[in-house]
Amino acid sequence: MKNLIFISNLSQGGSQRICSTLLKYGISNDVLLLSDKGRAFSLPEHINVHSLKAPSTIKSLLPLFKFIKNRKPDSILVFNHQLALCLLIIRFIFRCNYRIIARNISTLSRKFEEETSVYRRHLVYPLIKAFYGKVDVIVSQSKGMETDLKEFLSVKTAEFIQIYNPIIHCQETLLKRTLQKERRGFLFAGRLESVKGVTFLLESYLLYVFQSNEQDIEAEPLYIYGSGSLKSNIEQFIYLHELEKYIFISDFSSDFLLKSYEVKYFLLTSLYEGFPNAMAESIASGIPAISLDIKSGPSEILIDGVNGFLVENHNKENFVKCMLKKDYFDPQSVAKTMMKFELNEILTQYQRVIR
Numbered sequence: 001m002k003n004l005i006f007i008s009n010l011s012q013g014g015s016q017r018i019c020s021t022l023l024k025y026g027i028s029n030d031v032l033l034l035s036d037k038g039r040a041f042s043l044p045e046h047i048n049v050h051s052l053k054a055p056s057t058i059k060s061l062l063p064l065f066k067f068i069k070n071r072k073p074d075s076i077l078v079f080n081h082q083l084a085l086c087l088l089i090i091r092f093i094f095r096c097n098y099r100i101i102a103r104n105i106s107t108l109s110r111k112f113e114e115e116t117s118v119y120r121r122h123l124v125y126p127l128i129k130a131f132y133g134k135v136d137v138i139v140s141q142s143k144g145m146e147t148d149l150k151e152f153l154s155v156k157t158a159e160f161i162q163i164y165n166p167i168i169h170c171q172e173t174l175l176k177r178t179l180q181k182e183r184r185g186f187l188f189a190g191r192l193e194s195v196k197g198v199t200f201l202l203e204s205y206l207l208y209v210f211q212s213n214e215q216d217i218e219a220e221p222l223y224i225y226g227s228g229s230l231k232s233n234i235e236q237f238i239y240l241h242e243l244e245k246y247i248f249i250s251d252f253s254s255d256f257l258l259k260s261y262e263v264k265y266f267l268l269t270s271l272y273e274g275f276p277n278a279m280a281e282s283i284a285s286g287i288p289a290i291s292l293d294i295k296s297g298p299s300e301i302l303i304d305g306v307n308g309f310l311v312e313n314h315n316k317e318n319f320v321k322c323m324l325k326k327d328y329f330d331p332q333s334v335a336k337t338m339m340k341f342e343l344n345e346i347l348t349q350y351q352r353v354i355r
Helices: 014-024 058-071 081-094 108-114 118-134 143-152 171-179 198-214 231-240 277-284 316-324 331-336 343-354
Strands: 003-007 030-033 048-051 075-078 099-104 137-140 159-162 186-189 222-225 247-250 265-268 289-292 308-311
Touching: 003 014, 003 081, 014 277, 014 343, 058 081, 075 081, 075 343, 081 099, 081 118, 099 143, 108 118, 108 143, 137 143, 137 343, 143 159, 171 331, 186 277, 198 231, 198 316, 231 247, 265 277, 265 316, 277 289, 277 331, 289 316, 308 316
Parallel strands: 003 030, 003 075, 030 048, 075 099, 099 137, 137 159, 186 222, 186 265, 222 247, 265 289, 289 308
Antiparallel strands: none
16 A cells, blocks of 8 residues: 555545545545544545544554554654654554655644643643654644744644635536626635634624624525534524524535525634635635634735725624625635645645655
């Protein structure tokens, strides 16, 4: 086995989407999963899917060692910090010589700040801080993420490379938006968790409804695509504020852009991001975005006034002002701003790294 991609699972998520894209376009013919439960992405028949069937990362060490011993991969592109640590442990103890290319999937300093698990905060993250930098290559999805990682890690012997995520636009969404004269509503797509700024999203939308009523403007709907632990909280918020005819929640689906081609703006309210895939794909499909200017990601994608609006972090009033603005954006012009994330160029960069 020459090259291997190693990821926790192929369930709903930005990393899983990128992993499936890299597999479909030939970066590797083999993918190793911690668990194959809840798969949300289909793969071509020629891709060999291997599963450790491990309930947790710590319990994957023995089956992972057995797999590596039998398959002998030359290079492993790994999508998870804890899985990367497992690969380092096995390589050190058993003197294996495979290369570890770690794809950094988040802003680690912020994840550490937000972490509430005693186990992860006092064991996992100190280990990551001390040893994650000893892999061969670390791929960051944005410049902001790479800067944060270099500041966070204690040891940095790895080669640092920045590769944006490949963005595949929805051509049908772009075409429909081009033909659609009037666009109404807002789109939010992502995990319904606190890290995605769900509270800010709901409070901003409620303020938007109030201001729309004050200006005698009909409030436009908010379409939420996603699932997570805060779904019931969102439903309760909708009920308490009588927003049933304004906010609509659906489970995440791969065709969420096509279903939402009529919306005016995509909304990003995350506390932090690595690279906001859903927002990037929306812009590439001609949907401008309104995003908070958080530490990493949005400022490398959004050009204020060209493909959306970049709003000062935590500034709810300015966020709502942007929501109230008319959509004067040309979908084709919005989509063209994403040329630097073109798939073929990104694939070439990954091919050079994993070689």
